Amino acid sequence: MARSEARVTTDRPARYAKQLASHLGRRAQTSWDEESGLGTIAFANGGTGTLTATEGALLLAVEADAEHLDLLEGVVGRHLVRFGTRDELLVTWHRDNGRPGTTQRNSEDEPPH
Numbered sequence: 001m002a003r004s005e006a007r008v009t010t011d012r013p014a015r016y017a018k019q020l021a022s023h024l025g026r027r028a029q030t031s032w033d034e035e036s037g038l039g040t041i042a043f044a045n046g047g048t049g050t051l052t053a054t055e056g057a058l059l060l061a062v063e064a065d066a067e068h069l070d071l072l073e074g075v076v077g078r079h080l081v082r083f084g085t086r087d088e089l090l091v092t093w094h095r096d097n098g099r100p101g102t103t104q105r106n107s108e109d110e111p112p113h
Contacts, residue, residue: 002066003096004073005059008080008089013037013053019083020051020076047072060091069095070102077104 010016014037021032021039032039032051041049047064049072058080062072077091081104093101 001063002069003061003063004069004093004101005061005096006073006077006091006093006101008058008060008084008091009056010058010084010087010089011056012087013056013058016058016080016083016089017051017053020080023079023083024075041076043072043075045071049076060093062093073102074104077102080104081106 014034017039018032018034021030021041024030024041028044029042030040037053039051043049043064045064045068047062047068050061052059060076062069062076064072073093077093080091081089085106088106091104093103095101
């Protein structure tokens, strides 16, 4: 399994993590524990994700077969950026093999979802 991680700076990491887990729970198995600030995502393709709310940042991680890593980075990142439009969230993924992952940000050039 390949792994990718992102650190998203925000004043509201727990709020965004809870919203992300709730929204993705429509198509994946998710959990969110408010007290510990930890959440998980189990995707249908066998990939997994973790959400960790820390002081000033939301830590994201996804693990999947290498061919699905772009997809999972995009799913998690695009939804988070959409939820955090006002905060102009930026999600930049870093892969465990040293290669850069994808990046999600608000952009007027992006098509509507």
